[in-house]
Amino acid sequence: MSTYTIDTATSRATPSPAPMKRLTAPAIMARKSGEPIVALTAYTMRMAQLLDPHCDLLLVGDSLGQVIYGLPSTIPVSLEMMCAHGAAVVRGSWHALVAVDMPFGSYEEGPEQAFRSAARILKETGAAAVKLEGGEAMAATVAFLVRRGIPVIGHVGLTPQAVNALGGYRARGRDEAEAKKILGDARAVADAGCFALVLEGVMEEIAVEATRSVACPTIGIGASVECDGQILVTEDMMGLFERTPRFVKRFGDLAAEIGAAAAAYAADVRTRAFPTSEQTYQPWT
Numbered sequence: 001m002s003t004y005t006i007d008t009a010t011s012r013a014t015p016s017p018a019p020m021k022r023l024t025a026p027a028i029m030a031r032k033s034g035e036p037i038v039a040l041t042a043y044t045m046r047m048a049q050l051l052d053p054h055c056d057l058l059l060v061g062d063s064l065g066q067v068i069y070g071l072p073s074t075i076p077v078s079l080e081m082m083c084a085h086g087a088a089v090v091r092g093s094w095h096a097l098v099a100v101d102m103p104f105g106s107y108e109e110g111p112e113q114a115f116r117s118a119a120r121i122l123k124e125t126g127a128a129a130v131k132l133e134g135g136e137a138m139a140a141t142v143a144f145l146v147r148r149g150i151p152v153i154g155h156v157g158l159t160p161q162a163v164n165a166l167g168g169y170r171a172r173g174r175d176e177a178e179a180k181k182i183l184g185d186a187r188a189v190a191d192a193g194c195f196a197l198v199l200e201g202v203m204e205e206i207a208v209e210a211t212r213s214v215a216c217p218t219i220g221i222g223a224s225v226e227c228d229g230q231i232l233v234t235e236d237m238m239g240l241f242e243r244t245p246r247f248v249k250r251f252g253d254l255a256a257e258i259g260a261a262a263a264a265y266a267a268d269v270r271t272r273a274f275p276t277s278e279q280t281y282q283p284w285t
C-alpha cells in the first residue's frame with residue numbers, strides 16, 4: 001500500500017512508513033449527511049502529493065484519456081493506463097482514499113470480468129476502491145464486487161463512457177422520463193452496495209432527490225451543492241485549459257502561469273541570460 005513517499009531532495013521514490021492512516025471506504029461512507037467530502041482527480045505522483053493534504057478522496061479518473069493523453073474521449077483508455085497512473089497516485093499520497101476508474105470495456109461483460117479487472121487494479125496500484133459507470137444495468141456487478149471485498153463507487157447521470165449512446169456531454173434529466181431513470185439508477189447501484197455515488201451533470205432537483213434517497217454519500221460534479229461531497233477534474237479547476245465547463249469554478253490560472261514561465265525561460269535562453277554562473281559548475285564551486 002502506501003509504503004512509498006517521494007524524497008523531494010532527489011525527486012525519487014523511497015520506501016518510508018505511512019505518516020498518517022489513510023481514509024477508508026467505511027470512513028467515507030460514514031460521511032453521509034456530515035462534513036462534505038472533498039474529492040479531486042489525480043493522475044500523477046506529484047499532483048497527488050500536492051492535493052493529498054486537502055482531499056478525502058483522490059480519483060484516478062479515466063478522464064486522464066483527454067487530460068493526459070489528448071484522446072478524444074475516455075473510450076480508448078486501457079486497464080494498463082489506469083494501473084500505471086493509479087500506482088503513481090498511491091505512491092504520492094498517504095491520507096486520501098485512492099479510487100481508480102474502471103475503463104470502458106473492462107467490466108461491462110459481466111460480474112466475473114469486472115472482478116478480474118477490479119482485482120488487477122487493486123493488486124497493481126494499492127488503491128482501495130474502484131469506480132464504474134452505469135445504473136440498473138450494473139447493479140448485479142456492483143453487488144458481486146462488493147460481496148467479494150471490493151469497495152465500489154457508482155457513477156450515474158452523465159456517464160462519459162456512454163458518450164456514443166448519449167450523443168454528447170449535455171447535462172441529463174431535463175425531462176421527466178430521464179429524471180426518473182437517473183433516480184432509479186442511483187437507487188439501484190446504491191442498494192447494490194456502493195460506498196459512494198458520483199452524480200454527474202444532472203439537474204439539481206435530481207441530485208437533491210438522489211442524495212435524500214440513497215444510503216451512501218453522493219459526490220456531485222455539475223450536480224448540486226446539496227450533494228454529500230464534490231469532485232472536479234483538477235486541471236479544470238486549476239485553469240489548465242482555456243475552456244471552462246459551466247459547472248467548473250476556476251480556483252487557479254495554471255495555463256497562464258506555465259505560459260509565462262515558458263516565455264521567460266525562452267527569452268533568457270535566446271539572450272544567453274540563462275544559465276548564469278549560479279547555475280554553472282566550476283571545479284572550485
Ligand code: KIV
Binds near residue numbers: 041059231
Ligand atoms: O474520469 C473522471 O475524472 C470522473 C469524474 C467524476 C471527474 O469520472
